Amino acid sequence: xxxxxxxxxxxxxxxxxxxxxxxxxxxxxxxxxxxxxxxxxxxxxxxxxxxxxxxxxxxxxxxxxxxxxxxxxxxxxxxxxxxxxxxxxxxxxxxxxxxxxxxxxxxxxxxxxxxxxxxxxxxxxxxxxxxxxxxxxxxxxxxxxxxxxxxxxxxxxxxxxxxxxxxxxxxxxxxxxxxxxxxxxxxxxxxxxxxxxxxxxxxxxxxxxxxxxxxxxxxxxxxxxxxxxxxxxxxxxxxxxxxxxxxxxxxxxxxxxxxxxxxxxxxxxxxxxxxxxxxxxxxxxxxxxxxxxxxxxxxxxxxxxxxxxxxxxxxxxxxxxxxxxxxxxxxxxxxxxxxxxxxxxxxxxxxxxxxxxxxxxxxxxxxxxxxxxxxxxxxxxxxxxxxxxx
Amino acid sequence: xxxxxxxxxxxxxxxxxxxxxxxxxxxxxxxxxxxxxxxxxxxxxxxxxxxxxxxxxxxxxxxxxxxxxxxxxxxxxxxxxxxxxxxxxxxxxxxxxxxxxxxxxxxxxxxxxxxxxxxxxxxxxxxxxxxxxxxxxxxxxxxxxxxxxxxxxxxxxxxxxxxxxxxxxxxxxxxxxxxxxxxxxxxxxxxxxxxxxxxxxxxxxxxxxxxxxxxxxxxxxxxxxxxxxxxxxxxxxxxxxxxxxxxxxxxxxxxxxxxxxxxxxxxxxxxxxxxxxxxxxxxxxxxxxxxxxxxxxxxxxxxxxxxxxxxxxxxxxxxxxxxxxxxxxxxxxxxxxxxxxxxxxxxxxxxxxxxxxxxxxxxxxxxxxxxxxxxxxxxxxxxxxxxxxxxxxxxxxxxxxxxxxxxxxxxxxxxxxxxxxxxxxxxxxxxxxxxxxxxxxxxxxxxxxxxxxxxxxxxxxxxxxxxxxxxxxx
Numbered sequence: 001x002x003x004x005x006x007x008x009x010x011x012x013x014x015x016x017x018x019x020x021x022x023x024x025x026x027x028x029x030x031x032x033x034x035x036x037x038x039x040x041x042x043x044x045x046x047x048x049x050x051x052x053x054x055x056x057x058x059x060x061x062x063x064x065x066x067x068x069x070x071x072x073x074x075x076x077x078x079x080x081x082x083x084x085x086x087x088x089x090x091x092x093x094x095x096x097x098x099x100x101x102x103x104x105x106x107x108x109x110x111x112x113x114x115x116x117x118x119x120x121x122x123x124x125x126x127x128x129x130x131x132x133x134x135x136x137x138x139x140x141x142x143x144x145x146x147x148x149x150x151x152x153x154x155x156x157x158x159x160x161x162x163x164x165x166x167x168x169x170x171x172x173x174x175x176x177x178x179x180x181x182x183x184x185x186x187x188x189x190x191x192x193x194x195x196x197x198x199x200x201x202x203x204x205x206x207x208x209x210x211x212x213x214x215x216x217x218x219x220x221x222x223x224x225x226x227x228x229x230x231x232x233x234x235x236x237x238x239x240x241x242x243x244x245x246x247x248x249x250x251x252x253x254x255x256x257x258x259x260x261x262x263x264x265x266x267x268x269x270x271x272x273x274x275x276x277x278x279x280x281x282x283x284x285x286x287x288x289x290x291x292x293x294x295x296x297x298x299x300x301x302x303x304x305x306x307x308x309x310x311x312x313x314x315x316x317x318x319x320x321x322x323x324x325x326x327x328x329x330x331x332x333x334x335x336x337x338x339x340x341x342x343x344x345x346x347x348x349x350x351x352x353x354x355x356x357x358x359x360x361x362x363x364x365x366x367x368x369x370x371x372x373x374x375x376x377x378x379x380x381x382x383x384x385x386x387x388x389x390x
Numbered sequence: 391x392x393x394x395x396x397x398x399x400x401x402x403x404x405x406x407x408x409x410x411x412x413x414x415x416x417x418x419x420x421x422x423x424x425x426x427x428x429x430x431x432x433x434x435x436x437x438x439x440x441x442x443x444x445x446x447x448x449x450x451x452x453x454x455x456x457x458x459x460x461x462x463x464x465x466x467x468x469x470x471x472x473x474x475x476x477x478x479x480x481x482x483x484x485x486x487x488x489x490x491x492x493x494x495x496x497x498x499x500x501x502x503x504x505x506x507x508x509x510x511x512x513x514x515x516x517x518x519x520x521x522x523x524x525x526x527x528x529x530x531x532x533x534x535x536x537x538x539x540x541x542x543x544x545x546x547x548x549x550x551x552x553x554x555x556x557x558x559x560x561x562x563x564x565x566x567x568x569x570x571x572x573x574x575x576x577x578x579x580x581x582x583x584x585x586x587x588x589x590x591x592x593x594x595x596x597x598x599x600x601x602x603x604x605x606x607x608x609x610x611x612x613x614x615x616x617x618x619x620x621x622x623x624x625x626x627x628x629x630x631x632x633x634x635x636x637x638x639x640x641x642x643x644x645x646x647x648x649x650x651x652x653x654x655x656x657x658x659x660x661x662x663x664x665x666x667x668x669x670x671x672x673x674x675x676x677x678x679x680x681x682x683x684x685x686x687x688x689x690x691x692x693x694x695x696x697x698x699x700x701x702x703x704x705x706x707x708x709x710x711x712x713x714x715x716x717x718x719x720x721x722x723x724x725x726x727x728x729x730x731x732x733x734x735x736x737x738x739x740x741x742x743x744x745x746x747x748x749x750x751x752x753x754x755x756x757x758x759x760x761x762x763x764x765x766x767x768x769x770x771x772x773x774x775x776x777x778x779x780x781x782x783x784x785x786x787x788x789x790x791x792x793x794x795x796x797x798x799x800x801x802x803x804x805x806x807x808x809x810x811x812x813x814x815x816x817x818x819x820x821x822x823x824x825x826x827x828x829x830x831x832x833x834x835x836x837x838x839x840x841x842x843x844x845x846x847x848x849x850x851x852x853x854x855x856x857x858x859x860x861x862x863x864x
Contacts, residue, residue, distance in 0.1 A: 117477075157476060158455070158476030158479070217424060266421060268452050270414055294425055294428075294449075296421065296427070297425055298420075375454060377456075
């Protein structure tokens with residue numbers, strides 16, 4: 001029996017009042033569903049709002065429809081870019097051929113593996129069995145090693161279930177990032193959206209960075225810090241790779257440079273997974289954003305320009321849409337660091353994504369860590385663009 | 391000229407590309423090795439360690455599924471740890487039937503590769519449900535054979551390169567060693583716990599001895615006093631009874647000159663008269679006290695016996711030849727006893743060694759461990775021999791295995807190749823496998839030594855030098 005197509009509607013608001021902003025954005029999104037009730041609502045927003053009031057405003061329109069979302073560092077809404085502090089973006093979806101279910105966990109720091117398992121299991125049970133599925137994962141970016149969260153989800157799903165999503169942002173302040181589940185603000189936690197599907201769903205991911213310098217072994221790492229590269233203090237080696245003298249890259253100037261020169265973790269197939277060093281410590285260590293850099297791994301300092309990073313948008317959309325012909329929406333998760341590098345051209349990426357997607361609405365946000373498992377267990381990325389078409 | 395430059399440039403570019411490719415391959419392989427060895431050197435519970443190993447292998451070999459399978463009682467293989475296996479498949483066994491890849495890996499002790507796993511009936515149906523395109527099964531060997539099977543699979547038709555498979559094989563061997571080490575550590579921990587309990591008991595025994603000593607003297611004093619009291623109590627009671635009767639008689643006398651004297655006498659004797667009742671109670675108290683003293687005496691005697699039992703036992707001498715006989719009698723039935731030649735050493739005088747029960751058990755256990763693999767694969771005409779002898783002035787047990795050559799494969803069966811092979815005047819010596827470490831530690835703690843030497847032209851001789859009993863004439 002043919003199933004109803006997925007309908008998607010988006011809306012934005014930059015209203016000052018949180019409730020009114022939520023209500024207006026949700027109203028615009030739901031209005032595009034041709035009278036059908038939403039089965040799923042996604043909210044990505046600037047953190048400046050009174051968040052409970054914002055969600056109340058959204059739900060004043062969408063009622064008890066399932067809601068997931070996060071604070072971000074910029075939003076992607078059907079070709080439009082909402083920059084820092086700009087407002088809220090809402091996506092409303094009918095069920096179409098899918099069944100949606102979500103589960104969340106709060107204060108999960110310290111046992112992210114178990115937390116990942118719990119929310120994947122609970123959301124799957126609610127959604128019920130299906131031939132195919134995907135998990136959209138949203139998490140507090142400041143929880144620690146987010147790969148453990150992905151690993152936990154993967155333990156439950158196995159390889160046939162696509163894993164996609166991103167870590168919440170706070171417009172690069174790194175103080176408080178939250179995710180949403182229905183009307184709740186989830187502190188220090190994560191929310192998993194299970195998408196039960198009759199057709200396979202696949203994740204597309206690219207980054208556009210190129211290696212410079214030589215590959216180096218991580219000889220000492222702990223927590224989310226790289227302490228030594230090639231047996232020497234990591235920060236000094238990093239400076240050396242960039243042609244700087246030791247100590248030239250001060251803690252204050254570090255982010256401005258490291259955002260342009262992330263580390264590429266070498267993969268067995270010759271590709272690289274990107275890791276951004278957020279800061280340097282007094283001991284000369286590199287603090288990596290949200291992912292444990294494995295001791296024994298090899299990294300290369302990378303470089304990229306706005307052109308090379310923007311140039312992947314069409315490829316990602318093409319990969320995602322070719323994996324899901326007839327898609328009703330394209331969800332995109334880009335990195336806040338990328339938007340920072342784009343600078344005045346930041347609006348170009350959402351525009352290019354929408355242009356490449358054509359009639360398919362695009363929706364997403366700028367994250368502090370992107371989730372996309374494509375091969376093996378590694379599913380966390382930095383400074384990367386990832387997408388899934390539904 | 392331009393053409394020459396262009397060709398040079400092309401050659402340089404090609405060489406550059408080749409060098410870069412080689413560099414990447416070298417980095418990839420060294421990364422794989424360093425990452426895995428970093429994890430293997432970590433001290434963590436076995437489950438956590440295996441979990442990290444599988445996750446790392448999944449990442450390093452782009453494998454969507456990495457499973458460690460363990461043989462169950464019914465011959466099937468069940469997941470011990472897994473990454474990428476959906477949790478509803480964690481309890482589903484994998485077939486160990488003769489035509490399965492698992493069985494092939496176990497049988498040949500070599501990797502088994504499925505190039506088109508998705509359409510291969512030798513791959514379990516539930517694994518094919520995962521859309522795996524290519525898979526490899528690797529035996530995880532330990533000292534006592536194949537311990538487990540590791541499976542890695544990719545959900546795409548990207549076959550594992552032979553170099554990758556070789557590297558995985560080496561890693562699976564290391565994983566086997568880790569599992570073995572973990573098992574040895576558990577055994578060691580249990581032995582330490584038992585030792586701790588024994589030490590506690592010994593301490594309790596010593597404490598009991600000193601308590602008994604402290605309590606014994608006062609107790610004897612109390613007992614003597616109570617006996618005196620009990621002996622004199624009837625006489626005292628009789629005296630008090632007479633006094634009471636006299637007082638009552640005087641009080642009843644009507645003599646007018648008498649009452650004042652009688653009353654005075656009665657008043658004087660009143661406490662003693664009451665003491666008659668007290669003396670009756672005293673008799674019961676004395677009887678109860680004597681019973682209590684008797685019980686405490688029992689307890690003290692027990693303490694004294696307990697403390698005496700913790701004194702070190704005298705060394706027990708034991709004939710090495712009897713030890714060998716005990717070990718041979720205790721060999722598992724499937725170890726091919728006809729392949730064993732035991733030199734009874736009947737002409738030898740008794741070669742005694744200090745053999746308290748724990749040590750004897752350790753020696754026989756160790757001998758079993760050393761003999762069994764050789765006997766299982768002994769060839770006709772090349773039997774394994776065990777004999778007793780005096781070596782370096784000490785009792786010794788010597789095992790000669792002519793089929794045992796120190797190739798890598800053989801070392802995997804019996805010895806831990808991570809240990810150093812040492813050249814000695816008598817031949818090469820290797821240190822003992824981890825599995826026998828516990829027995830070995832116990833033996834070494836008692837002055838025993840173990841060494842091996844190659845036999846000419848083939849084989850290995852294992853020599854256990856035992857602690858000589860004082861009575862043993864040297």
